[in-house]
Amino acid sequence: MSHDTTASRSLFSGTPLRILIGFILVVNGMFPALWILFTSLKTEAELTVKPITWLPHAPTVANYLRAFTDQPLLLFLFNSFMVAILSTALTLFISVLAAYALARLQIRGRDLILSAIIAVSTFPLVTLLVPLFEIMRALGLLNTWVALILPYTVLSLPVCTLILVSFFEGIPRDLENSAMIDGCTRIGALFKVVVPLSAPGVFTAGILAFVNAWDEFLLALSFNSNPALRTLPVGITLYQGEFAFPWPVISAALVVGIVPVAVLIVIFQERVVSGLTSGGIKG
């Protein structure tokens, strides 16, 4: 965004208009999250006032306390975090190996493998609900983290591999060769030279894999019915009672669920954008 490059540049010239457009963008992106934050700070009584209030009049953290006590929210967070971090680690390990082979080694059918990877990235995993359910049941993996870690790894493998291939291709071969002259094996050179030098790419791929796993709902809902193993998105639906819908408490739980990923996004925004768009345009 360093300079204006499009036809829109003087269509929207003039500072006040530009501020208005920026405001529209920010409201569009942030309002839902902000609204849920306001709701989470309201008392039950304020919530049922009509006409509704926008900003909380008497902010309270009571809903947050209830969010943690009505349901084991901390446990949901822990499950989500472990599933996301373990599947991210597995995705990175497998895609680093595959990407190195595709970027550096002479492989017959390299283009075919790359197209297969792109095909996998558009694969509708929902359709495999039945067979995956059966496989996990047969392996005794239902209601374990592993039942989610394996499919989540497949979910992120294509985009991570594509990102890493393009990063690895940018590392000069000489650096690797000199490490090998110093006695490194090829795999040693991969982990001691190529991966550290591609740290930004590995990092970007890792964030995408983490967010994918953190967000997934259907498989988590289907494979881990035991409340003790529910991930956050599934756990939050448990706050809905048979008839009651405790909105302030649900809002508080949602805010707790949004914060970790929001922090990640705020800190690494530029990495995330570059990862998303390179994966997208390449794909």
Added chain:
Amino acid sequence: MATVSETTLVAPQNESGTKWWTRFLDPSERTLAVLLLMPAALLLTLIIVYPVCRLIWTSFQNLSLTSGLPATFAGLENYSLMLDDPVFWETTRNTVLITLITVPGALFVGLALALMANLPFNVKWPVRLSLLIPWALPLSFAGLIFAWFFHSEYGVVNDVLRRLGIEGVIWFNSANWAFAAICLTIIWKTSSFMALIILAGLQTIPRSLYEAADVDGAGRLRQFFEITLPLLKPAIVVALIFRTITALQTFDIPFTMTRGGPGTSTATLAMYIHQNTVDFLDLGYGSALAVVMFALSMAVTAVYLRMIRAKG
């Protein structure tokens, strides 16, 4: 690398072992390639290739875990059952409608957001974050948040409508309004990813093209249709393929907003597959439904790929 085995000569009894390890750690390029691709291949076999075969096989079986009976071959029974199943047709129709409404919807909103975000703002991070947050928000969270937005009594949507002097509606009591609320939510949630992809495409368009067009006296609108859009096409096509495939799989947002209600009027094919598999444990019928969805998304991919190749 041969020096590795020399240094270990002090322990000659281990020599053969050392050689084996040396060969393992420093194999020929071809062996290495196979070794490196092996974990990915194994995982994809376990999670995709084998399940696809199994899915097709199970769709021709009578397999209901509630009956306790072993699986029996059913031929096309599951498929013929499907043709007479009104819920199958309703959920398929809903899924196709959601795709036809939200994919172009997200494209237009995303294009507008991208054009706005591409302005030379002095401070860039608020705009960037505003596109990233909706992308990072879990779909199920978006569904819950917007269910609250569209709440008939205390929702912000009806409040804004009331301020504008419009009578709000009880969104989730009517099939059509519930469907509209779901589509609006999906468009909001997915347009920001579209915008990010299009924005990246916009930033690769050389400025000189617009300067040349200025010299030739082409207006802004003409520049948009003759420079911007054609050059954005590759980025847009890729984003559309992904968006269409995920729209066909729509589950999280209708599930969290309406649970498919009222009745089954907002249920999608993915929700029906989930219900048959997890709630009814009718794996045979669930598989046959999944095969239909599989065929649907393969068809979409094929059409798009042909479009890319045809227009090059």
